[in-house]
Amino acid sequence: MNELDGVVQTVQNTAHYVNTHLADHAGSGPGTNPSGEDQIKADIWADHLFFDKLSALECVGAYASEEREDVVDCGDGYSIAIDPLDGSSNLASNNSVGTIVGVYDAELPASGRELVASLMVLYGPYTTMAVAREDREVVQEFLLRDGFSEQWGTFTIPDEPTVIGLAGKTSERTDTFNALARELEHDLKLRYGGATVADLAQVLEYGGLFGYPATTSNPEGKLRVHFESAPLAYLIEAGGGGSTDGQQSLLDVDPDGLHARTPTFLGNEELVERVESALSE
Ligand code: AFP
Numbered sequence: 650m651n652e653l654d655g656v657v658q659t660v661q662n663t664a665h666y667v668n669t670h671l672a673d674h675a676g677s678g679p680g681t682n683p684s685g686e687d688q689i690k691a692d693i694w695a696d697h698l699f700f701d702k703l704s705a706l707e708c709v710g711a712y713a714s715e716e717r718e719d720v721v722d723c724g725d726g727y728s729i730a731i732d733p734l735d736g737s738s739n740l741a742s743n744n745s746v747g748t749i750v751g752v753y754d755a756e757l758p759a760s761g762r763e764l765v766a767s768l769m770v771l772y773g774p775y776t777t778m779a780v781a782r783e784d785r786e787v788v789q790e791f792l793l794r795d796g797f798s799e800q801w802g803t804f805t806i807p808d809e810p811t812v813i814g815l816a817g818k819t820s821e822r823t824d825t826f827n828a829l830a831r832e833l834e835h836d837l838k839l840r841y842g843g844a845t846v847a848d849l850a851q852v853l854e855y856g857g858l859f860g861y862p863a864t865t866s867n868p869e870g871k872l873r874v875h876f877e878s879a880p881l882a883y884l885i886e887a888g889g890g891g892s893t894d895g896q897q898s899l900l901d902v903d904p905d906g907l908h909a910r911t912p913t914f915l916g917n918e919e920l921v922e923r924v925e926s927a928l929s930e
Pocket of ligand 1: 715734736738816817844845861
């Protein structure tokens with residue numbers, strides 16, 4: 650077992666535990682996270698679970714979470730950047746949530762080019778985990794069940810895109826972006842649920858585009874580079890898709906702080922290129 654196997658195994662075991670106990674922690678919590686968003690109890694609970702397990706690994710040198718202001722130093726080794734419960738506001742309506750883990754071989758802040766692995770757990774009707782890593786040629790998908798994981802298959806984004814999920818109110822997006830959204834939504838089926846992991850899972854399954862653009866309330870976009878955008882870009886690019894902030898791959902975004910945000914688009918290459926060409930006009 651190599652070091653990345655240890656990280657994958659730990660995320661898998663912790664995610665299985667999170668999934669089986671999530672309902673006990675779904676109530677609202679004490680405050681806001683470092684990005685100023687409401688935290689619910691489950692955000693903090695999941696963060697502590699992942700911290701305890703991941704920081705104990707020999708190969709982990711730093712732990713950074715969407716739920717913590719600063720990086721926690723744990724020794725020498727990889728930097729973990731985690732969104733312990735992505736889309737946690739979906740819990741109130743019993744909709745899907747996820748966990749995103751980026752494994753960086755660098756101190757944070759760092760660009761996505763320093764990623765060596767990315768993991769995306771989806772707590773849906775059943776729990777799955779997609780894994781992209783530098784020492785594997787394919788994006789693996791696992792089914793997590795009863796403390797075991799079965800490798801289910803591999804992900805390659807389908808050639809023919811069919812779904813689209815674009816965030817933000819039209820009243821808060823630019824006219825240019827709204828024009829592009831209208832064009833794309835003419836041909837693609839709308840699938841937006843409010844948890845990036847769940848929305849991206851649809852894109853990986855059916856082909857298409859997920860996007861959270863800059864809006865008047867989130868001028869830099871809402872998603873965070875280290876915890877969401879770069880790890881998911883690593884995953885989708887490994888699966889044959891593309892990513893952009895509107896100009897460049899999300900892996901090339903240079904975050905100016907731990908909680909930096911970026912407009913985020915992930916999906917089939919051709920759709921990512923259409924976003925880039927529309928936003929550059
Ligand atoms: P967190 O629950 O981890 O803060 O993430 C939620 C999220 O950043 C992302 O997963 C969703 O795509 C997005 O917010 C949903 O935002 P809207 O409620 O504005 O659609």
